[in-house]
Amino acid sequence: MNNVSATSQQNTTSFSSINRRHASLRGAAKRKAWITLVKEMHRDGWPVAALAEMCEASKPTIRRWLQRDEGLDDTETSSLTPINSRTDLTREMLHDVLVYNQDTGEFIWGSGRPRTGKLAGWTDFHGYRKISISGHEYLAHHLAWLYVFGVLPRHEIDHINGDRSDNRITNLRDVRRKINTQNQRRRRKDGSPELPLGTSFDKARNKFAAYIGHNGKTIALGRFDTPEEAGAAYLAAKRVLHDGCTI
Template identity: 35%
Template sequence: MIDLTQKVLTDHLHYDDASGRLYWKKRKPGGPFCRDSHVNSWNTQRAGRPADAFVNKEGYRQVTLMRRNLLAHRLIWMMAHGEWPITIDHINGDGTDNRLGNMRNVDCLENSRNRPVQRNNSSGVLGVSWSKSSGKWIAAIKANGKTISLGSFDDLAEAAAVRAEANRLYGFHQNHGRTRAGKEVSGHE
């Protein structure tokens, strides 16, 4: 099996930084991916078309190359930097936005510090929940492997402000806890 090097990728894929998309390049006879008899057919059907049209269930663009399903953002990073990334963080939270300016190579911990509010979050604020027993908003943060209580509050806005300050103090990304596009969040009534 052929290794996916920077050269192999750039020989077969074109990256458009303005859109963050990958497109198939024309294939040449004698290339590693298809027999010479199939080159003209392949070029007619696919050359110049998006290689990353499929979006997987996790919301990331995917490319099938050498019978392998590969994440487009990882291929783009390799094409641009010549090395495979540890983990790609999409800064704006949109896994289909593969512009280089929207991606950063981080470890898993750093990537977890740029997450949106979970879909089942009723307060709309990451790390803030309603306590039925106390009738207050509870703020907490998980940092350095431990859950740290930040206090209980009568007001959701106050709990959210304390959590936002904790995010800053513990080095979380400024987008951490952002709301998902189109998500309606209902607080305690």
């Protein structure tokens, strides 16, 4: 770290600024800001290990960032499938390196590790917890499933309460994508954040429309004077039509 230039030291302030804006940046925007700064710091002499520690990411992740172009999209990292194709990780191997608290959903590094007793992993741009084991990145909710049941999930892990960082085993369920999607609690990124899930504003009629997808079709639920009324209509229909809904 003695060779780090003044410019790279200034970058630590920029990194802290980006980190403070964690709540306002989403997906590709946040990732692009971090990757751009990491590349600048690496050019200024910061080693991969130091960047990984500062970003709370694994060294393989930092290396991928340095090798990638900045024009990334949200499909770069899937939140629904394992981070890597390694399938030889067993429950016994997992128990050797990590301790999982089923009541809190947190993983702690086990005894004999350099970080024994410390919280394992970091939160990614999508709000999911990840943990690096022997150079391989894993989604913490997949590790929780393996830790408790001895197998990786067959389908997708749904966070029942909608909190992607809540990896308590009682908050996880192994479901097909249809069920997982039906438990959506927030509007997608292309939707207006001011409106409730399942609603839109009809400018021509100056009303709020509610609609829901079911069996491959879109069902119109009516137009309402307020977004709250439209949202309530959507939620009522969702609880009837979507088996995966837990709201």
